[in-house]
Amino acid sequence: MGKSDKRKKKEKRRAERAKFLHDGNLHPGAGNPPDGSDNESESGTDGEETGEDVTMSDEKERGPWVDETIQNFVKNYSDDNVAIKLFGPTCSDQELANAKDFFDKINDIIEGENRSHGYTGSNVYVGIIDDVEYFSTRAAWLESLNQFHAKKKDAASVWDDFDKLSSNIDKFNKLNSLPAGWNLTATWAEEILGKRNPVNQDHANESDVDNLAYDLQSLKVRAKPAYTKENRCRVLYWWKTGGSSTDCFVEYERGGRHVHRIESGDYHDYDPEAVPRVSTEDRLLFRKNEGKWEYSEKDIDKIVAVGWKISGDCDPDDDPLQHIHPPDAGALAAEILYPRTEILILFKHGVTSLETRGGLRRVMRRKVVADRMIYKMAEERELKYTSARARSKENGSEKSVHFADDALSAYSIGRLRRSTSPTSSRTSKKEQRKGAAADHSLVDENRWLKEKLALLEERLQASDSGSDSGSDTDSHYSSRRSVRSRGSQRSRESRRPRRYYD
Structure with a gap:
């Protein structure tokens, strides 16, 4: 099935739903409903010709599963206030189309649940949401705003329209088990109309609780992070x-x-x-x-x-x-x-x-x-x-x-x-060099002390030797000590750490 065929089928189904909701004369089987039942009654004539009120006698009650179906469906939209987007002057065509798809999807689910509970004919439409009423309310509000911008209405008159329309939407939400916050909000409207007159505000909304819910929804939308170039x-x-x-x-x-x-x-x-x-x-x-x-x-x-x-x-x-x-x-x-x-x-x-x-x-x-x-x-x-x-x-x-x-x-x-370095990254390079130099100095000092101790031991041994070889021994010891001292000095100089810093 092509896109055009799907679109035609969707439009036909919307028309059947609207006829059921507004005309009240779509009896079971009329309008070729989607469950495939025939258009004619068993006698081959419709209800009007026989004088029977088929719609009233055969219409079923709204099932308890309808409210449960709606509530489960809107959970996916709990962070998305549909009304805030749709009732704003900047609403795009795509957002409007998305809203219509929203109601189409939820009504399709309701029809499916009705069929699964044995509903047939036009009874499959029992409990569906009348989105025509919803969008007509939206059109009335936008028209009121247009007149305000054209200076054909003052702010007080538009606030009166706001109160009437928000009351209608509130009733619509309650009737169809939609979230109470999906409505016009005073905080949002103030951005367009300015602060309202406190004298006329006592009867503005049905309850303070509703006021709080609306303001919370508006605040949530307007509190989204603002992406700036600085931060x-x-x-x-x-x-x-x-x-x-x-x-x-x-x-x-x-x-x-x-x-x-x-x-x-x-x-x-x-x-x-x-x-x-x-x-x-x-x-x-x-x-x-x-x-x-x-x-x-x-x-x-x-x-x-x-x-x-x-x-x-x-x-x-x-x-x-x-x-x-x-x-x-x-x-x-x-x-x-x-x-x-x-x-x-x-x-x-x-x-x-x-x-x-x-x-x-x-x-x-x-x-x-x-x-x-x-x-x-x-x-x-x-x-x-x-x-x-x-x-x-x-x-x-x-x-x-x-x-x-x-x-x-x-x-x-x-x-x-x-x-990266095995040493602590909190330690600066200068401090690391200082520590290394200190370690080398300690090693050199230790070696020098060992050499000095060895020389002292040799001197003691020389003093204990016989007097006959004393002069030779002293000269020999002096020569050894001189050579050893020079070697030790060169060794210490070669081991002395280089200066990597001032």
Whole structure:
């Protein structure tokens, strides 16, 4: 069946539903309903010709499954206020078409449930939603706004229309088991009409509870994150953490600099259908083929980003790097417990994948090397992001995470390996050189003391020898001592550390 045939069938079904809802004379079997029953009664004549009120006598009651069906269906739209989009002047043709499809889908489900409970003929339409009434209310509201913009109506008159229409929609929602918040909201209307007159506000809405629900829905729509050039936040990946909870791999951008975090999905507004979801099967570094690892270090092109999760009970002013700092020299690496860490990796065959700390540890073959590489990249990114220089420049030299071929945006495995050191990354290079020089000095001093002790022992032995060979012994000892002293001096000079700093 082609698209045109499907469209014609859908339009025909909508017409049959409208006839059932508004004319009230569509008896079972009329209009060739979708269950395939015939148009004629058993006697070959319709109800009007026999004088029977077939519709009234044979019409069934609205089944209890209708409300349950609607409520289950709208759960998928719990974060999407249909009314806010449709009743706004900026509503697009696509949004309008989506709303019509919404009602078509839910009515199709209701018809299917009715058939499964033995309803036939026009009774399959019992309980369907009258979207014609809904869209006529929308048209009346937009016409009122057009007259306001054309200065044919003042704000007070449009507010009166607002009260009537919102009351109608509220009744419509209650009748059809739709969410109470799917309505016009005073907060949203104020952006167009301005603050309303407090004198006329007492009878504006049916209850304070409704007012609160409407304002919450409007606030939710208008509170979506505003992406600015100065400070943007984007959800790049998400995954399930148990039940309905999710975590996200989030990118923060300021002036062309980027840092990444793992945060709860409850604090971010994103489209789960558009943002990639990560599962265990997506981890390339843990993928095997016939018992062998498919990917190794040589398959990695660049490390694009690294993000980690910071516990909610941590002080926000604390250094975020402290949570992923590798162990200092002498510390037990086994005692280090890292937070969840994710690494965005670009592979040489062009695929970008979000991998775990454990995956990078596997391909690097040494955990400590992978941990230092992660910290090194995170440290450089944090310094760039938080530095005053980065804040002052609107256009930084670092490109977005999506441009992973840029040298400033991604890190090669070799570069990260060379830039890491077994010494603590908290220790400066100058301090490391000072420590090394001090160690060499202690070694030289120890050797010099040993040589001095040996000379003293030789001198004591010489003093105990016979007087007959005393002069020869003294001259021989003096010669040995002179040679040994010069050799020791040269040895100490050769071992003396070079000065790498001023």
